[in-house]
Amino acid sequence: MLLSIKLWQILVMQCIMPKSPSEYPLSGAAPTFDTRLVDPQARLLDVWSGSFSPFSLPSLVASGAKESRKRFRVDANACAEESMESQMTFKDCESGDDMMMTDSESSDALTHPPKRRLTSVASGQCLSSLSARFPPSSAHSNCSVPNSANVVATPAEGDHLQPCTPKALDSLEATPVSDLDDQSAQQLVLPSPSASPVQSSGEKPSVFEVLENLTSNVPSTQGELIDLVLSLNDFVSEQNRNHVVFEMLKLVSRSSLSSICGIIEKCLRRDLLTSLPVEISLNILSHLDAPSVLSVAQVCRSWLRLVNNTALWCKMLQRDKLVTDEAQILRELANPQKLIEQWATPGPLLSEINPAQILYKKRSIIFKRWMDPKYEPSRISVAGHGANIVTCLQHDEEKVITGLDGKSINVHSTKTGELLRLLKGHDGGVWALKYFSNTLVSGSTDRDVRVWNIRTGRCSHVFRGHTSTVRCLDILHPVQIGVNDNGQPIMYPEQPLLVTGSRDHNLHVWKLPLDNEGEGADVIRETKIYDVKDPSNPYLVALLLGHTQSVRSVTGYGNIIISGSYDTTVRVWDLMDGGRCKHILEGHSDKIYSTALNFKNKRCYSGSMDSSINVWDFEKGKLLYSLQGHSSLVGLLALSDDYLVSAAADSTLRVWDPNTGETVSKLKGHNSAITCFQHDSLRIVSGSERMFKLWDIRTGKFVRDLLSDITGGIWQVSFDPDRCIAALQKKKNDTEETYIEILDFSTPLNSLPHDKSGSSQTPLMLKS
Numbered sequence: 179m180l181l182s183i184k185l186w187q188i189l190v191m192q193c194i195m196p197k198s199p200s201e202y203p204l205s206g207a208a209p210t211f212d213t214r215l216v217d218p219q220a221r222l223l224d225v226w227s228g229s230f231s232p233f234s235l236p237s238l239v240a241s242g243a244k245e246s247r248k249r250f251r252v253d254a255n256a257c258a259e260e261s262m263e264s265q266m267t268f269k270d271c272e273s274g275d276d277m278m279m280t281d282s283e284s285s286d287a288l289t290h291p292p293k294r295r296l297t298s299v300a301s302g303q304c305l306s307s308l309s310a311r312f313p314p315s316s317a318h319s320n321c322s323v324p325n326s327a328n329v330v331a332t333p334a335e336g337d338h339l340q341p342c343t344p345k346a347l348d349s350l351e352a353t354p355v356s357d358l359d360d361q362s363a364q365q366l367v368l369p370s371p372s373a374s375p376v377q378s379s380g381e382k383p384s385v386f387e388v389l390e391n392l393t394s395n396v397p398s399t400q401g402e403l404i405d406l407v408l409s410l411n412d413f414v415s416e417q418n419r420n421h422v423v424f425e426m427l428k429l430v431s432r433s434s435l436s437s438i439c440g441i442i443e444k445c446l447r448r449d450l451l452t453s454l455p456v457e458i459s460l461n462i463l464s465h466l467d468a469p470s471v472l473s474v475a476q477v478c479r480s481w482l483r484l485v486n487n488t489a490l491w492c493k494m495l496q497r498d499k500l501v502t503d504e505a506q507i508l509r510e511l512a513n514p515q516k517l518i519e520q521w522a523t524p525g526p527l528l529s530e531i532n533p534a535q536i537l538y539k540k541r542s543i544i545f546k547r548w549m550d551p552k553y554e555p556s557r558i559s560v561a562g563h564g565a566n567i568v569t570c571l572q573h574d575e576e577k578v579i580t581g582l583d584g585k586s587i588n589v590h591s592t593k594t595g596e597l598l599r600l601l602k603g604h605d606g607g608v609w610a611l612k613y614f615s616n617t618l619v620s621g622s623t624d625r626d627v628r629v630w631n632i633r634t635g636r637c638s639h640v641f642r643g644h645t646s647t648v649r650c651l652d653i654l655h656p657v658q659i660g661v662n663d664n665g666q667p668i669m670y671p672e673q674p675l676l677v678t679g680s681r682d683h684n685l686h687v688w689k690l691p692l693d694n695e696g697e698g699a700d701v702i703r704e705t706k707i708y709d710v711k712d713p714s715n716p717y718l719v720a721l722l723l724g725h726t727q728s729v730r731s732v733t734g735y736g737n738i739i740i741s742g743s744y745d746t747t748v749r750v751w752d753l754m755d756g757g758r759c760k761h762i763l764e765g766h767s768d769k770i771y772s773t774a775l776n777f778k779n780k781r782c783y784s785g786s787m788d789s790s791i792n793v794w795d796f797e798k799g800k801l802l803y804s805l806q807g808h809s810s811l812v813g814l815l816a817l818s819d820d821y822l823v824s825a826a827a828d829s830t831l832r833v834w835d836p837n838t839g840e841t842v843s844k845l846k847g848h849n850s851a852i853t854c855f856q857h858d859s860l861r862i863v864s865g866s867e868r869m870f871k872l873w874d875i876r877t878g879k880f881v882r883d884l885l886s887d888i889t890g891g892i893w894q895v896s897f898d899p900d901r902c903i904a905a906l907q908k909k910k911n912d913t914e915e916t917y918i919e920i921l922d923f924s925t926p927l928n929s930l931p932h933d934k935s936g937s938s939q940t941p942l943m944l945k946s
Contacts, residue, residue, distance in 0.1 A: 216417040389413070452480045460490045464497065468538060482530070491534035499859040500541035501899065510537055520926035540927075544899060547923045548861060548872065551882040555902075555921040558595040563588070563916035568905030570611035570620075571894035577632070578903055578918060579618065580894075583607035587620060589632065592901065595920055599635040603628055603705075610651045610678070617694045619676055621648025627678050627686075631694040638703065639691050641717065643710030646681035650732045652739075653677075653690060659736040659777075670737045670754060675719060677739055679729030685722035685741055686710060687757060720757030724749055730770060735777040740796065742770035748784045750796045761799030765792050774817040776836065783822060783836075785812030791824055793839055803839050807832055814852065820859050821875060825852035831864055833875060843878025847871055854895045863902060865892025870904060884921060890914045900924035 392410065397403040414422060430438070451459045451474075463471055463485065471494070475485035488511075495501045501510075510517065514533035521540040522528055547553045563582065570581030577598060578590045587608055589599035606623030613619065618630040627648055629639035654675040658667045674690040693699060708715045727744035734740065739751040748763035748770060768787035775782045780797040791805040791812055810827040817823075822836040831845040831852060848866040855864035861881075862873040868888045872881045890907025893916070897903065902921045907914045 214417075215421045216415065449480070451484055456484070456487075459484055460487055460493075463490055464493045468494065468498075468542065486530065486532040486535065488532055488534040491532060491538045495534075495538055495541060498542075500538070500545060502859070507534075507537070510540075520928050522928075541899065543927060544923050545860065549874065549881055553923075555923045556925055557922070558920040560590055560595040560597075560918035560920070561910075561915060562597070563918070565907075565914060566916055568893040568916060568918075569607065569609050571896045571903065571905050572611065572613060573896050573898075573901075573903050575898075575900075578896075578920070579611065579613060579632075580905060580918065581608035581611040581620060583609070585622075587611065587618070587630070589635070590918060592903075592920065595918070599632065601630055601635050601637070603637045606647075610648055612651060612653050614653060614655075614674075615695055616699065617690065617692070619651060619653065619690070621651050621678055621680075623647045625680070627651070627676070627688070629691050629694070631699060634700050634702075636702065637705050638693050639717075640705060640707045641676075641678075641686070641688055641710075642707065643686055643718075643721075644678065644680040644682050644684070646728075648678050648680050649728065649730060650679040651677060652732050652734050654734045654736070654739075657736050675734075675753070677732055677734055679732040679741060681728040683723075683725045683727060683729060683743070683745075685725075685729055685732060685739070685751070687719040687722065687739075687753065689717045689719060691717065720753065722749075722751050722757050722759070724759050724762075727769075731773040733773050733775045733782075735775055738775070738777060738796065740773050740775050740782045742773040742784050744769040746770060746786070748773065748782065748792075748794065750782070750799065761796065763792075763794050763796070763799060763801065765794075765801045765804070766790065771811065771813045772815040774815045774822065776817060779837070781836070783815055783817065785815045785824055785826075787811045789826070789828075791815070791822075791834075805832075805834055805839055805841075807841060807844070810851075814855060816855070816857055818857065818859060821857065823855065823857045823862060823875075825855045825864065827851035829866065831855060831862065831873070833862075833878060843875075845873050845878060845880070847880050853892055856895050856897055863895050863897055865895050865904060865906070867891050870895075870906070885919060 392406060397406050411419070411422070427435070427438075451462070454462075463474065466474070471485055471490075475482045492504075492507055495507060496504075501507050511533055514536075517533050517536050517540065518528070518531075521543070522531065522536050547555065563580075564584070566582040566584035568580050569583055570579075572579050573592055576592055578592050580588045580590075582588070585602070585604050585607060587601035587604075588597060589601065590597055601618075601620075604620065604622040604624050604626065606625075608620050608622050610621035611618070613632060616632050618632050620628050620630070622628075625642070625644045625646060625648060627641040627644070628637050629641075630637050654671055654677065656669050656671055656673065659670050660668045662668055673692070676688040676690045677685060678688070679685050693703075708717055710718055710721065722739065722741070725741065725743040725745055725747070729741050729743050731742040732739065737752055737754040739753065741749050741751070743749070746764070746766045746768060748766075749759050750761040750763065752758055752760050763782075763784070766784065766786040766788055770784050770786045772785040773782060775796075780795055781802070782794050782796045784792050784794070786792070789806075789808045789810055789812060791808075793802045793805065794800070795802055805824075808824065808826040808828055808830065812824050812826045814825040815822070817836060820836075821842065822834040823831060824834065825831045829846075829848040829850055829852065833842040833845070834840065835842055845862065845864070848864065848869050848871065850867040850869075852864055852866050855862060857863070857875055860875060862875050863884065864871050864873070868890065870883060870885045870888060870892055872884050873879065874881055884902060885904070885906070887908065888906055889909040892904055892906045894905040895903070900923060902923075904919045904921075906917060906919060908917055909915075
């Protein structure tokens with residue numbers, strides 16, 4: 179029984195054991211690359227480049243005779259006698275073999291072995307072995323080594339051997355004689371390299387002359403043979419070199435192939451990222467998405483150092499539209515410790531992570547919260563506005579400023595909703611409002627334009643001159659509008675300007691007072707009043723007259739102002755030309771309610787009650803095309819780098835390509851006229867009666883309802899990447915009251931409860 183089991187085991191092992199590997203693995207292998215012998219009858223002249231350089235020829239055609247190492251293959255029994263004869267024959271001559279190198283030492287040095295004579299005076303056994311493949315040479319030893327048919331004789335100390343030169347070879351006296359044959363001296367010709375051809379005329383040698391020089395000299399050493407083979411490679415076509423290489427690899431043993439494979443693999447191995455200039459490597463990485471970049475960082479430490487680059491993550495923030503303002507990025511990176519504490523995941527490598535990478539993580543998480551219908555942002559509801567309509571809304575990280583039709587302007591804290599300032603002074607409703615830094619400008623139904631200090635709540639200036647409601651305004655900041663003949667930038671305006679449009683058909687341009695900026699701005703001063711009729715008015719720049727009905731919309735950039743009016747025209751004004759009207763753009767058939775300007779592309783856009791949007795070339799003053807699709811008043815237009823968005827009384831929004839005018843998407847979901855919206859390159863927030871919606875602008879798909887407890891209209895909306903703020907109406911005690919709703923998506927990751935990733939929160943109620 180045991181014998182049967184043993185035999186069964188042997189049989190199984192015979193079946194499953196692999197066969198013994200071949201000594202020459204490639205002898206029968208099929209190559210995976212092209213090794214065909216192509217056109218074997220092709221002429222060598224067609225392949226050889228023909229260029230001649232004495233430095234490119236092998237050593238066997240070098241000018242002058244070359245001395246070779248002297249070696250003898252002799253019978254072991256005759257070693258001593260031949261050594262004696264050699265000392266007598268080549269007296270007083272030094273041999274080149276006094277410093278010998280073994281084949282193994284040569285291989286370790288990555289050079290070819292020392293040159294061995296292919297022909298020599300030796301025993302019959304030695305001579306007969308020349309027709310066979312050269313066997314590996316044994317280590318050099320004394321003549322007393324037993325069982326050795328072919329031995330290399332090494333001169334003893336003090337021995338002098340004559341170099342093997344052509345003259346010595348031609349002399350019978352200088353030829354070593356074998357001790358095995360006493361009757362006749364058997365001599366084999368040992369050819370040496372002939373002198374290189376002298377090109378006295380400077381003419382290029384023909385292919386036949388070069389071949390004759392290469393092949394007329396029979397190589398006498400391994401080195402010369404290798405040099406000859408490598409030289410003849412110049413006559414092999416590029417296609418056939420693969421054939422030659424593969425045929426030679428077939429003759430290589432497994433161990434040698436393994437060594438060659440390791441060398442080739444090491445040479446082909448290359449770090450594509452770190453071997454490039456840093457700028458190019460970062461540019462490559464900037465085309466990957468964030469998960470791929472993080473995977474790259476896990477490959478090795480050199481790639482991790484490359485990924486931990488501030489410029490890379492800042493570029494990715496802007497590329498992915500998470501933060502487009504460089505100043506905003508710098509502000510958030512100003513306090514890296516706070517960023518790490520609030521948004522970094524604790525771990526052993528936390529100290530090695532770049533703060534810009536954490537900022538990218540923060541912005542990605544916040545944006546995902548926006549787009550996740552299950553996530554409920556923290557919410558602050560600010561009451562106390564009564565039934566007043568919020569006509570204007572603007573905010574930043576610190577404050578929310580609202581203009582009411584009830585004459586006042588409120589300043590609330592963005593983070594807490596607390597009322598910080600109450601600006602009073604207008605005698606009518608505030609219908610236009612804008613601010614930058616600490617300076618706020620407002621226009622009212624009382625026909626006045628007021629300039630305020632936001633920190634103190636004090637009105638510093640009053641501009642008068644309009645004879646009806648100030649319905650719209652804009653602030654023009656100094657920007658580069660071109661270059662002069664010397665290549666220097668042209669900046670305009672020199673200081674911020676204020677443009678106001680009124681129902682009195684006119685526009686006024688003022689220098690914006692900067693008294694509320696800098697040191698000493700908060701010192702209490704009396705309010706100064708300036709009228710357009712006063713010839714000494716230091717702030718009036720120009721009166722833009724020409725419209726025949728109310729100016730409903732105004733926008734400007736640099737020296738260009740675009741105004742839209744109920745008189746169905748759009749006018750283009752040039753402040754560098756004294757405020758002259760350059761063009762009257764006619765094409766609408768009804769009142770114009772909204773305008774937008776792209777100064778770089780010299781285009782402006784206008785939305786009208788005739789349901790159309792016209793695209794104009796304001797430089798040439800002509801209509802480019804008209805965008806059709808809305809079926810009612812286009813009351814709102816907004817332009818960004820990537821999109822033109824329109825909202826109409828037909829309860830739809832449309833997204834357009836601002837360069838081609840093509841419709842990108844149509845947003846349907848509201849049940850009544852769109853009363854407000856805002857967009858950036860990632861999202862659109864829109865409001866209408868009892869609806870407050872979020873859309874993905876890239877796909878045009880509805881994402882979520884941001885609020886569900888609205889019972890009245892949405893008057894105004896404003897958002898940034900962190901927060902969304904809306905002015906709306908809700909019922910309280912059976913009466914509609916106005917609220918400011920602050921939705922915050924930026925709750926720090928490390929401050930959230932462990933069991934909460936986005937649950938609903940009870941809104942914090944505040945009164946103004």
